[in-house]
Amino acid sequence: MVITPLLMIINEKLVQPRFIAAEIEREADEIDDNENPVIILGFGRFGQIVGRLLIANGCRPTLLEHDPSQIDLLRRFGWKVFYGDASRLDLLHAAGAEQARLLVIAIDEPEKTLQIVDLVHKHFPHLKILARASDRRHAYELIRRGVEVVERETFSSALDMGVEALKLLGVRSYKAHRAGRIFKFHDVQALQEMAEARGDESVLLARSHQLAKDLEQLLQSDDRELTQEVDRAWDISALRKDA
Amino acid sequence: MVITPLLMIINEKLVQPRFIAAEIEREADEIDDNENPVIILGFGRFGQIVGRLLIANGCRPTLLEHDPSQIDLLRRFGWKVFYGDASRLDLLHAAGAEQARLLVIAIDEPEKTLQIVDLVHKHFPHLKILARASDRRHAYELIRRGVEVVERETFSSALDMGVEALKLLGVRSYKAHRAGRIFKFHDVQALQEMAEARGDESVLLARSHQLAKDLEQLLQSDDRELTQEVDRAWDISALRKDA
Incomplete structure (x- = not known):
């Protein structure tokens, strides 16, 4: 199937970017040559x-973006990005999804993300x-669909800010x-559990409060063994994955 | 000055929340009693x-939110949240900004955030x-205003996803x-430097490419000393802050 319009922006690798101001329409087969292990949508x-x-x-991903103004900006920064709608099956084929x-x-349309997952x-x-x-809520939907890695888009930055706040308050x-x-x-863990629970709101609320209570007790506990145990569990499971 | 309308939602602490379905209008002085060390806007x-x-x-913050539908949801989860526009000076006073x-x-309006900073x-x-x-770009503006901690809202979650991607590709x-x-x-560091540079786009582009090159060399280098040095520098500066 012909991918059209497919705007391909060519450039050198990131290290020393130079770009050719040409828009080349390509067919799916030619893009299949790009056998990168990772495809990034958005x-x-x-x-x-x-x-x-x-x-x-050292890992070069294949990049797709559907916002023309964003494409223009990326182009000035020397990125090789394919233009197109990430929810199109033909484009996923062309991007090398089989390999x-x-x-x-990484798109910012929650509904479309679910469609693409399916x-x-x-x-x-x-x-x-x-x-x-x-x-x-979106994370629940993704977890229920068996998506391997789900990151809530503002969670970790908010958490980092919370950590900085604790430090400014004098916590080591x-x-x-x-x-x-x-x-x-x-x-x-709570996210995973509540995604699987599929309960009605009152069940979720009760569970949510219990989990908050557990966490508060865990963090405020003077029993250092407890926190150290969780700490170790985290580290050990990380090490196990490595092994 | 009278703060009105000020919807105060009362509940017990997080551990065992129960809420009273009452909306109480309060004047600024009464809210001043709330002498929490942290105020969260949004x-x-x-x-x-x-x-x-x-x-x-163990640190109880004072919470302000201006989205009524969000307030309703928070209320069901037992949160004590003040309703109001975070950019109002009288409300900041009432929330205890002096103490x-x-x-x-943490609001999602970049322009209003800058106004509040000023x-x-x-x-x-x-x-x-x-x-x-x-x-x-928003981060540049905040850094230039001397804001102590600036977190780009999706940066850390995206970074966490990148780390997970590396792990799925076989990186330990x-x-x-x-x-x-x-x-x-x-x-x-690059963000800080480029915020201070205030150069035109071509300067920023050139610098951006140099920084990307530096980073790639740093990460891809076989010279373990180099990465370990950065690693150490990070740890040492963290330790210094503690000392």
Whole structure:
């Protein structure tokens, strides 16, 4: 199937970018040559950070973006980005979804993200999906669909700010960071649990309060063993994954 | 000055919330009784995480929110939240800005955030400000205004997703986390530098490319000394802050 209009922006690699001011329409087969292990859908402020971290670590992703004004800006910064609607099956084929290992959905349209997840599960079941969630409710939907990695888009920055607030209030840096890590560990577990519960609001509310109580007790407890245990559990599970 | 309409939602503390379905209008003086060290403006998905982390660590913040529908939801979850426009000087007074130590601006209106920063610098110069930035450009504006802590709202979640992507690609957990930490350290430094540069776009572009090159070399370098040095520098500066 012909991908049209497909605007391809060509440039050199990030290190020494130079761009050719040409818009080339290409057919799907030619894009298939691009056999990158990661495809990033949406290259705005979210996708760019994911992409830059990967590139800085030697992994070149295939980038898709559907906002023309964003494309223009990226072009001036020397990025190689494909223009197109990320929810189109033909475009996913063309981007190399059959060969890729990971799909990062970093668009800022929650409903479209869910559609893409369903589309990808149906047509590219081997692809591991990492999805940007707008909020808690959106995260539930993504978790229920079995998405491998779900990141609520403002969660970690808010948590980082909370850690900085604790430090400004006089909490020692290490302790503040540990509190943030315990909070995240606990909150992500609660998110998973509540996504699976599918209860009505009153059930969710009751559970939510219990979880908040658990967390407060955990963090405020003088019993250092307890926090250290969670700390260790986190580290050990991370090490296990490595092993 | 009378604060009206000021909807105060009363409840018990987070641990065992029960709420009274009453809307009480209060005058500024009564709210002044609330002498919390932290005021949070905006209690949506961002402010809630900051607030929950503080509360879980024994610090009770004063919460302001201006979205009535959000207020209703928070109320069902047992939160004590003041309703009002965070950019109103009288409301800041009423919220205890004179006694507080930290102001967290977690609203999702970039322009209004800048206005509040200016207002607070003028009227409450002792207050340390932690501000949510919508994007890089907004972050520049906040840094140039001398805001103590600036967190780009999707940066850290995107970075976390990048770290997870590296892990799914086979990078060991510790190495992936370290790569994320180095990336953040480097990017925040670059943000600071470019905020101060105030150059035209071509200068920023050239500098941006140089910084990307530096980072890539840093992360891809086989010279472990280099990365370990940055790693150490980060740890040491964190320790110094503690000392």
